[in-house]
Amino acid sequence: MxxxxxxxxxxxxxxxxxxxxxxxxxxxxxxxxxxxxxxxxxxxxxxxxxxxxxxxxxxxxxxxxxxxxxxxxxxxxxxxxxxxxxxxxxxxxxxxxxxxxxxxxxxxxxxxxxxxxxxxxxxxxxxxxxxxxxxxxxxxIQSLVFYNKAAFQKAGITDPPRTVDQYTADLRKLKTAGYTPLQTGGEWTTGSQFLMLANPNVMNTAPDWYAQRNKNAVSFADSNYAKYLDVYQSWIKQGLVPKDADGTKYQDMITDFTTGKSATMVMGSWLVASVDSAKPSFGVGVFPVPTFDGSEPPQASNxxxxxxxxxxxxxxxxxxxxxxxxxxxxxxxxxxxxxxxxxxxxxxxxxSLLTDEVGKILDAAHGKVVAIGPGLGDNSAPAGFEDEINTQIQSLYLGTKPAAVAAAMDKWWTSNAPK
The missing domain is CATH 3.40.190.10 (Periplasmic binding protein-like II)
Incomplete structure (x- = not known):
């Protein structure tokens, strides 16, 4: 490649x-x-x-x-x-x-x-x-969806989705075509993938969301985080992600994707090196994470x-x-x-051609980036945020309601916000 x-x-x-x-x-x-x-x-x-x-x-x-x-x-x-x-x-x-x-x-x-x-x-x-x-x-940059071009063709998907609803519909088509629609996993990846998906949809209108949350000016329950929690659990219930995701290691996620078992994988630009090294037998493409309104998303970056x-x-x-x-x-x-x-x-x-495609996504975002993970400078989450969001997202696989996760995150943040 x-x-x-x-x-x-x-x-x-x-x-x-x-x-x-x-x-x-x-x-x-x-x-x-x-x-x-x-x-x-x-x-x-x-x-x-x-x-x-x-x-x-x-x-x-x-x-x-x-x-x-x-x-x-x-x-x-x-x-x-x-x-x-x-x-x-x-x-x-x-x-x-x-x-x-x-x-x-x-x-x-x-x-x-x-x-x-x-x-x-x-x-x-x-x-x-x-x-x-x-x-x-x-x-x-981290808000990327890597996809198996052969799987998309088999599922009858001609263009990458731009909205979250379109992505969900495409995941259903991929499941019908015999693929694991969205490759997720355990370890650190569960919460990280969620943030890669959600942050461009939260911070496109509130770039300093972390700083605002430190002041109790915003909340998980009243933001697009809550909306994405609902979407994420709907994927779990529909079988659009692996049922045993919590027990899947990061390297195994990469292997499942590069061997053609799974059709899409949300991850940062560093995945390109692993994909190129694996030399999959099918073409791999990439598109920015979908937004709720179909607008061009900023890229979560660091x-x-x-x-x-x-x-x-x-x-x-x-x-x-x-x-x-x-x-x-x-x-x-x-x-x-x-x-x-x-x-x-x-x-x-x-x-590689895939790196070039990632660069085009960043170009299309016109340099607009938003926080990922712990944040940046004064727009930072409290220490331990990534571990907490990881634990809470993994609990969705065990049946915890999205509203309960949002409430738990708000309670945790209020207790741990810098004084």
Missing amino acids: VSGSHRRLAKLGAIAVSAAMLTACSTGTGSGKGGTDIRMLVNTTPVLTKQFYENLVAPYVAAHPGVKVTIEAPTGKGVTDSLQQDLAAGRPPAIIAGGQNTQFADQMAPLPDEPWVRNAPFSQSAKLKGKVWMVGTGVQ PAMTYSVLKASNQQTAAMGLVKYLVSDKAAITTSLKAEGNFRTGYSYDA
Whole structure:
């Protein structure tokens, strides 16, 4: 599927500040014999493996004699759990890459007011209490529906749906054609997929919805979240998603989709790399998540491959040097963008046709993006939001009513909102 197509993000500076963020957290290093060992805790994925990060930092290490970079994968459920364990043990890593929680922001070292920080995507709009504490490599969009073109043809679907009602009707046709209509799963994916679907329909009219909810100015019960909860449970009841979704791992979701078992899968742009690697026997397309009114949706988006440095580190200079390299060196940036099919103004790379289609969706949104996951800067959800929404969406599979989920989320948010 690889073509000679080149993608670059147009007008990144025009992107709205109401975007989502992957957070980061910490530093602390040990010294090896005659040098510095920078420990980096990374958020590993099927694409962003330990080996990927080791290869990514290798040129920096080669150019800095005496510097060693140790890549560490999470030992807990993810980066946040592992960081908590490391902090409790008094041995924090020097750099954290990826993650989804702002609760450690106060422990992060402020990044300098220098071009490499100011020019990083979303760095200014992600400020907390006036400081930049994380920087990313590129822009990642997440409100995407990947689809099996052969399945759509077999089901008699000629055009991708634009409205939620059209999508539901298409899912029914796909079920009749013998496919799992919408591939869902457990682990972290249940709540994340829901937000990928719902947030463009909530924040298209209220871009700062998280900030408003922190002030009790809006609620789940009286927003399009409640409407999407009804839709989502209707999919469960109609058998349009796997009954055993809660027990399905992320990698198994990808396998079910790329082997042709399921017809559509909602996921972020990083799925492109896995699809391209699998080389499915059928064509794969992508369209933006449908909206209730059929309008062009904004894209839920966030900085891709973020990095932070721990304030308490006695190796801040070494850690800052590596982070600067990762987000400002042309080769490092290009490698990072290409790995997950991400975008950044002024950068292009040989991309697959599917990456090109994702880029066209972002172009069609005219740079308008909205929050996903924990939020961005002052438009952020309370710590633990992703875990809570994940638990609540999974409860829909067990028969919990949508209204009860909305009420539970409002109660949780009120109890956990920043004071």
